Amino acid sequence: MPSLDSRRHLRIGVDVGGTNTDGVILDPLQASSPGKGILAWHKSPTTTNPSVGINDAITAMFKSAAIHPSEVESVTIGTTHFVNAVVERDAARLSTVAVIRFCGPFSKHAPPCVDWPDDMRQMILGHYALLKGGLEVDGNLISDIDEREIKQQCDIIREKGIKSIVVNGVFSPIDTKERQEERAAAIIEANLPGCDVLCSKEIANLGFLERENAAILNASILSFARKTIRSFQAPIKRLGLHCPVFITQNDGTVLSGDMAARLPIRTFSSGPTNSMRGAAFLAQGQVSEAIMVVDIGGTTTDVGLLHANGFPRQQAAYSDLAGIRMNFSCPDIKSIGLGGGSIVRNDSGLTVGPDSVGHKLQQEAVVFGGTVTTTTDCIVQANPGLKIGDANLVKDLLTAEQLELFRSVIKNKIEKAIDKMKTSPEDIPVLLVGGGAILSPNQLKGASRVLKPEWAQVANAIGAAMARVSAVVDTVKSTESKTTAQLLEEVSKEAIAKTISAGASPTTVEVVEKETLPLQYIAHKTRFIVRAAGDFDLGETKTSSTPEAEDEEENIDDMSQYEKLARPPESSSKDHQDKEVDILNYRPAVKNRVWYISETDADWIAIGCYILGTGGGGSPYPHLVRLKQELRKGAIVRVVNPHDLADDDQIGCGGGVGSPTVGIEKLPADELLEAQEEIFKICSQPATHMISIEIGGGNGLQAMILGASTNMNLPAVDGDWMGRAYPTKWQTTPIVFNERSPIWSPIAMSDGNGNVVVMPKATSDLAVERILRAALTQMGSHTGAAESPVTGAETKRWAVEHTLSQAWRIGRGVARARKENRVDNVAESIIEECGGKGAGRVLWKGKIVGVERTLRGGYVYGECFIEGVDVRQDNDGLQQDGTYPTSFQGTIKIPFKNENIAALRVRDDGKEEQQEDVLAIVPDLITVIDAQNGEAIGTPEYRYGLLVVVLGLAASDKWTGSQRGIEIGGPAGFGIDHLKFTPLGTFVKPQSVIDEYDGISED
Incomplete structure (x- = not known):
């Protein structure tokens, strides 16, 4: 008789969606056969307690295929439960979160959730505090955390009844000594027993706002996730399956149940990833190029691009979910509120979704005897031959005109989602999967062909069954005796070995992500992060038992507290989400030779500034957030053409100085304004205008921010002193003209943390740079500087002209390219x-x-x-x-x-x-x-x-x-003397927005 291990080779994949729980039993040894190795599949309604649907699906499959539990080597579960809660803004499943920042005076102009949609911020953010703490880039403290302050916040959090807390410290990901976030978490846990406390560094790496956003979403879903994961595990144990149970994560690999319960955000995009991986599996032999996968479930439609290698296209440095910006890698998916359970309303024009009856489809949909009109009802009315419910119940649901409008709305929604995912206007094959694929017509604009393979309705479960094994090595090593490349190779081998040890086939393992992060100002130390992934090794499958759930059977079976609430009321405050802009017809507000900046202008300028930053200058994003905050508070932000300056005008200048790495983590305090105040004290004439020292990066917005922040509300000049970004102050055009020296003296510099340096005089601009750079390293490698004003006449000779206009045009070009695919x-x-x-x-x-x-x-x-x-x-x-x-x-x-x-x-x-x-x-x-x-x-x-x-x-x-x-x-x-400059093209002076639009702007 064969051994137990030799019999153990089948895989179960289960996808717990918002409406249905799909299951598949797959024999990977037969994957290349016509039947794809699919031995059984089943679709059952998802219940409030997911364990019921999982149990029903697996039981039904065992029965239909006569499979014994001992033949199963693994159970892998994917879910859209958690991301659906966010997409649907479901208050029953999203907990209120308190945020404790350890930042000292920094980041005060960008409070938690500042860039969130209003309704999400109001639903989730219950409290926040900006406390002492945070690290400098060299690992030194901005200030130590204060236990008394933390305990005071615990009292407030207790009084507000908040059970989920995020702690986020400046530069916490490089805090290898666990001095702040971990200590603070221990203090909070001691004072608020029973609460969930999450350190931001567990979630993501450098990028202060984005890491915090991801941590807040993760914390909001923790309670629901913990109980849901336990409910996933319970039926596996009851069914006598003694095999590993995994949860799929965003990249198509798996997490242990314990890790998924702690970091549910890593599963947010696993549903569509599973569908895309399953689609790739099903489409083998049918397509050999990139394809667009459209997964229509019961609650959402997820659209993503599947590369020819079978892996989803990943988002880049930053990802976006429900209008919230984050910085962890996940597939590039567009999700819309359209599924088989989407509610159809005909009160004031026909609307579809975004809310859904979800797993109650068979109780609430009209076609099943309910009273709520859903897309499933309408599609059955349009196609009465579909064997779904009782077609007679919906035969008079909509008029012929309404039914035609319904078809049009559905088609337009799907086409628009596909359109937004394309990076080229050319048609592309579209692969339809998911139980709601019946909603889609067989022809779609933008699709070269529409495919719906066999078993498409359970593609997500197939993808879960075929998920890969991965492992991560995150370590700090000395670069004193070995190069970074040598060490990276060593760590990569370690990650591959760790992945094989976790159960991957050695021949399939590959490094899928690697990163090196020097620990600034710590000699010869670099952090290495390498992740490898591979397919399960059928001959070496681990047979460890299912992770034990806590002994709370009565609670596991009772998930009623997570019943979806009624659709939340519309936000009462003004929602500042980006509106659809008619790019071709947009006209900036230019009147009497003054450009009045709008939020759209600011968005486009920020895009252009980072492109002109040539990799440096720091991300404009936190500065854009601040500028938009000023606009929303009523600030008037003005820009003038340098040619319109009077010769005796006084043009002030200021900007951030330091490492761009610091700029994405230590968000500004008031260092720029403090430096300006110091320079005004020693200058004979106050500034009448402001100009940015460089257009590249975050400094490109500083003239507008400073102008709006000063009491005098100064206009910004459409120009700068670099036309790009450069690392030193002596690499500026006034130095090139050399009409007087030094230009940048007197000068003032503030670190925003109470330390100010003022240089009333200097021998040269090179000396200014050298001395301030030495001070900069002791002031956190990022400061605000203010230069003494120059005259309008000098500005007209020295400035690189119309660079705000150039940034605006670049940003508009990028926005238009996206809109037009x-x-x-x-x-x-x-x-x-x-x-x-x-x-x-x-x-x-x-x-x-x-x-x-x-x-x-x-x-x-x-x-x-x-x-x-x-x-x-x-x-x-x-x-x-x-x-x-x-x-x-x-x-x-x-x-x-x-x-x-x-x-x-x-x-x-x-x-x-x-x-x-x-x-x-x-x-x-x-x-x-x-x-x-x-x-x-x-x-x-x-x-x-x-x-x-x-x-x-x-x-x-x-x-x-x-x-x-x-x-x-x-x-x-x-210092590169062996290479000579040869121009790559001929410079064309940017066209002024003011010159072009004066007098013809929109009302």
Whole structure:
């Protein structure tokens, strides 16, 4: 008789959706057969207690296929329960959360949930406090946490009855000594026993707001997730299955039940990922190109792109769920509130969803004898031959006109979701899966063909059954005796071994994510994060028992507290979610030669600023949040043309100084304003206008923010002192003109934490840079600086003109490319906005395959390696002959010092080619753009696997018009003497928004 282990080879996949629980039993040894190895499948209604649906599905499959529990090697469960709670804004399943920040004076202009949709913020954020604490980039303390402050907040949280608490500290992910978030969590747990306390560093890495957002969502779902996971495990045990039970996570790999109960956010996109992986499995042999998968469930429709390699397209540096920005990797999925249980209303025009009867479809839908009109009712009326419920109950539900309108609404919703996921206007194959796929017509605009394979209705369960095994190694190693590349190779091997140990087949394991993070100002120490994944090894399957659930059987069976509440009332406050903008007809408000900035203008300018930042300058996002906050509070933000300045006007300047890595984590306090106040004390004439020191990155918005923040409400000048971003203050155009020296003296600098440096005089601008840079390293590597005003006449000679206009036009071009599904040639759109083909060119398209970073003297130095591929979605870069396009064959490297310095081809031996293989070099602009959404990727966000476009733009003639400008802003300015500057194109002066739109703006 064969051994137990030899019999144990079948896999069970279960997907617990909002409406149905789908199950499949699959024999992977028969996966290539016509039957795909699918031995049994079942679809049963999801109940408030998910264990009932799981039990029913597995029991029915065992019975129909005569399978014994001993033959099953694993049970893998996927669920949309948690993400549905967020998408539907379900207050029954989302807990109120308190947020405790350890930040000192920082981040006060961007409080928790500041960038959330109003209804979500009001539902989830119950309390927040900004307390002492946080780390500097070098690991030193901004301030220590104060136990007394924390206990005071515990009293408030107790009084408010909040049971879920997030603690988030500045730079907590590099706190390897567990000095703040963990200590604070222990204090809170001691004072609030029974509460859930979540450290933000458990959820995501650097990126303060985004990490906090993800942690808050995770905390909000914790109580529901914990009980749900237990209810998943209970029927497995009752059915006599003695095998591992896994929960699928966002990337198509699995988590243990305990880990999923602690970090349910990692399962948020597992439902659509399972459907896409299942779709890839079912479509083998039918398609060999990228396809759009449309998974129509009972509550939501999820649309995603499946690459030809069978894996979903991933979101880039930042992801978005229900209008909330986060920074952990997940598949690029568009979810809409459309499913078989979506409620159809005909009160004032026919509407479909987004709310759904969910798992109560068979009780509440009219076709089953209920009283709620759903999409299932309408589709059965339109197709009475469908064997769903009693068609006679719905034969007179809608009039012929209403039924036609219903079909049109459904079709438009699906087509719009597909349209938004495309990066090219070309048609693409569409694969329909999910139980609600009957809602979709067989022809869709934008689809070259519509496929619905056999077993499509349980594709999600198939994907769960075929989920992969993964393992992560997150460690800190010394780089003193070995290079970063050598250590990364070692850690990669360790991750592969760990994945094999977890049950993966050695021949299938591959590294799917790797990252190196130097620990700033800690000598020779780097953090390595490597994740590997592989398929289950059928011969080495672990037979550990199901994780024990807590002995709360009576509670596990009672999930009534999570019954969905009635649809929440509309938010009473003004909802500041982005509105659909008619890009082609939008006119900025320009009156009497003054440009009045709107939120749309601010959005576009921020996009353009990061692209002009050439990898540096820090993300404009937190500064955009602050600028929009000022606008919402009634601030009037004005921009004027530099040509309209009077010669005796006084043009003040200010901006952030320091590492861009710091800027994404230590959000501003009042350092910029404090520095301005100090400089005003020693200047004979106050500023009449403000100008940004650089248009690139977050500093590009500072002139507008400072102008709106000062008592005098100063207008900003449409220009700056760089036309891009540079790492040093002496790399500015006033230094190039050299009409007086020093320019940047007197100068003031504040760290926002009570420390201010003022230099009344200096011998040179180089001395100013050297001295302030030395102080900067002791002030957290990020400060606000204020320079003494220059005259209007000097500004007109020295400034790089109309760069706010240029950023606006670039942002508009990106927004338009997205709207028109032209993201695959967004770089060409940007070039067009910057003067046309002669003013720039696409330097490279490919995938980031390596990043090396180090930090010296406050600057982030490094190299980014990009392997050439065609980033279009149609064929993953391969031509018909199986090769890559010649122009992007091989690898380039981009050395950077905060900002990108050059784009260089590299030989196989890693050495640089000669001069003719320099694709571009400073002072020309080299910027890396996300190939999937058209936004810039800064040097802190470079990571393995991102698909990117490298764009080159001609530098302003303020730099290239003189040998001095080339020496200061070119290779020599970065200590690269062996490379010479050759312009990549001809600079075209940006067109002024004020000149174009004065007198013709919208009402």
